[in-house]
Amino acid sequence: MFVAFLGTGGSVPTARRSTASILVGRGGDRMLFDCGEGTQRQLQRSLGLVHLDQIYLTHFHADHFLGLPGLLKTYDLGGREKPLVIHGPRGLRELLESLDRVLGRSRFPIELVELEPGDELARDGYAVRTFPVEHRTRALGYALAEDERPGRFDAEEAQRLGVAEGPAWGALQRGEEVAGSDGPVRPADVMGESRPGRTVVISGDTAPCLATAEASRGAQLLVHDASFAEEESQRAAETGHSTARQAAALAREAGVDLLALVHISSRYHVKTVLEEARTEFEGAFAPRDFDLVEIPFPERGEPRVIENGARERGSGEPTLAESGK
Amino acid sequence: MFVAFLGTGGSVPTARRSTASILVGRGGDRMLFDCGEGTQRQLQRSLGLVHLDQIYLTHFHADHFLGLPGLLKTYDLGGREKPLVIHGPRGLRELLESLDRVLGRSRFPIELVELEPGDELARDGYAVRTFPVEHRTRALGYALAEDERPGRFDAEEAQRLGVAEGPAWGALQRGEEVAGSDGPVRPADVMGESRPGRTVVISGDTAPCLATAEASRGAQLLVHDASFAEEESQRAAETGHSTARQAAALAREAGVDLLALVHISSRYHVKTVLEEARTEFEGAFAPRDFDLVEIPFPERGEPRVIENGARERGSGEPTLAESGK
Numbered sequence: 001m002f003v004a005f006l007g008t009g010g011s012v013p014t015a016r017r018s019t020a021s022i023l024v025g026r027g028g029d030r031m032l033f034d035c036g037e038g039t040q041r042q043l044q045r046s047l048g049l050v051h052l053d054q055i056y057l058t059h060f061h062a063d064h065f066l067g068l069p070g071l072l073k074t075y076d077l078g079g080r081e082k083p084l085v086i087h088g089p090r091g092l093r094e095l096l097e098s099l100d101r102v103l104g105r106s107r108f109p110i111e112l113v114e115l116e117p118g119d120e121l122a123r124d125g126y127a128v129r130t131f132p133v134e135h136r137t138r139a140l141g142y143a144l145a146e147d148e149r150p151g152r153f154d155a156e157e158a159q160r161l162g163v164a165e166g167p168a169w170g171a172l173q174r175g176e177e178v179a180g181s182d183g184p185v186r187p188a189d190v191m192g193e194s195r196p197g198r199t200v201v202i203s204g205d206t207a208p209c210l211a212t213a214e215a216s217r218g219a220q221l222l223v224h225d226a227s228f229a230e231e232e233s234q235r236a237a238e239t240g241h242s243t244a245r246q247a248a249a250l251a252r253e254a255g256v257d258l259l260a261l262v263h264i265s266s267r268y269h270v271k272t273v274l275e276e277a278r279t280e281f282e283g284a285f286a287p288r289d290f291d292l293v294e295i296p297f298p299e300r301g302e303p304r305v306i307e308n309g310a311r312e313r314g315s316g317e318p319t320l321a322e323s324g325k
Numbered sequence: 326m327f328v329a330f331l332g333t334g335g336s337v338p339t340a341r342r343s344t345a346s347i348l349v350g351r352g353g354d355r356m357l358f359d360c361g362e363g364t365q366r367q368l369q370r371s372l373g374l375v376h377l378d379q380i381y382l383t384h385f386h387a388d389h390f391l392g393l394p395g396l397l398k399t400y401d402l403g404g405r406e407k408p409l410v411i412h413g414p415r416g417l418r419e420l421l422e423s424l425d426r427v428l429g430r431s432r433f434p435i436e437l438v439e440l441e442p443g444d445e446l447a448r449d450g451y452a453v454r455t456f457p458v459e460h461r462t463r464a465l466g467y468a469l470a471e472d473e474r475p476g477r478f479d480a481e482e483a484q485r486l487g488v489a490e491g492p493a494w495g496a497l498q499r500g501e502e503v504a505g506s507d508g509p510v511r512p513a514d515v516m517g518e519s520r521p522g523r524t525v526v527i528s529g530d531t532a533p534c535l536a537t538a539e540a541s542r543g544a545q546l547l548v549h550d551a552s553f554a555e556e557e558s559q560r561a562a563e564t565g566h567s568t569a570r571q572a573a574a575l576a577r578e579a580g581v582d583l584l585a586l587v588h589i590s591s592r593y594h595v596k597t598v599l600e601e602a603r604t605e606f607e608g609a610f611a612p613r614d615f616d617l618v619e620i621p622f623p624e625r626g627e628p629r630v631i632e633n634g635a636r637e638r639g640s641g642e643p644t645l646a647e648s649g650k
Contacts, residue, residue, distance in 0.1 A: 040362070077337055
């Protein structure tokens, strides 16, 4: 599983930072969380123009969705036929209808799913859950949580109990009892404890809130609003944002492995803001655009930050057609 | 006068090319022609976030205006108070109203000016003229044409005719008759012939058409649609676009100094398309994003292409706040 930071900027982009956009890859699934202006080019400049099938919007402020019309248009011009599902808080339909009036309808099917806090979308091997955040507008955080995986199968023990390799091994792993040389063998006799899946949480823009902490309990990665430095905590509260240090305190309490601070206002030195966060939680970092976090299964180690990883992994090199002059 | 190419791509951006956006600078004036998605970042990455006061849209296809909402939002968040005038064909009001419904209104004054083909906007020292182009939708080309400048003042001749340096010289240059040592001295006695101003023409998306050729007569720079290679001239005609060679033939006939080919489809090698154009007109080139054309007064030489000039000229280096990690 990986998380690619396509846009790490605040409400206003900068020369270095595009507005909000995060791509999560798990197996063959590619999910985009928020879609600020320029998201399609951030994809083209790194992983390539992925044909996403799931998009999730946290809320409907301009810096979180202005890249959507262009992306849909580009898919359309490319002859896309594959359906696309766009999720967001209540109001999503109205937003897309307004955009349709400006742009015209896409020819490929787009399904709109309006979500409430606490909704859970079951996928193959994981679920996407929403939780309520506090941003002075209808806003959702998202937790992508993998299902528990079955424990490790002890082949030697199975053989010792007289269960030979073959269909009986599969039955045990599916949770069924089978016959051994010395009586019935139960799954618990040969299977280790079930292993936790991975969890990634994306807060979107929000003041620090309990729902985020609860959704993040034991998560491998929390991506959290860190709009302000501590000196402006009052302003953060007024605007429904967090200081980097508040985000870090929340991450420490929730016991996450890694905290990615995003949406840092361009008025600050990122370094200063990050130092404030690290006084609370050593696992805080501030991704730049195109950084990537690789998340192994928990038993295989900690999440790893790969600087510029989304470019290295991608097809972001100019094509022949582009490089000629 | 300079023309900075901020977005040279076709309908779909690429890793290297943003969608349509051209900035023209003349004296203190900064005019933006079209505003594709990501224009604000293209500015930030080169000249800096210029506080434009004039924007001109050629037509209302997505790749020519999707950068407008984000740019307006960014101005608004930056506390802009200076008015902004946005020009475009009929339909501009409706477009902006639809965007307002999505984004909310800006707090700084925005004036919308709907233009008809043949309209002329007089400015201080130049005019912006519209002409009708052929793009299967209501679309305008724009010619920015400087006023004629008065001829050179011959100071020696004025002195010989007995007009001493001082207010009388100014009067002559304003076109008034003054007294000399040997009777009245008329402006024509001491002023050379009036000198032509500079003209820059932007076609927007269009099939080759007479109106563009007429507007471009003797222009220093023509920026023209070159969406297709010659092998797809049929497709170009059907979609209201031009082949690079058609653009070049038009530029040669109009007698322009320099032809910038833009909107080249990403399916081609730019080099191939450019070679086709050069068989018709040697003065054709294909700007990349951030290239800049410097246009001196005609008597001082030809327009000059400065590769990456918009970045060199700009404040596009990351600020301290951005460069820290």
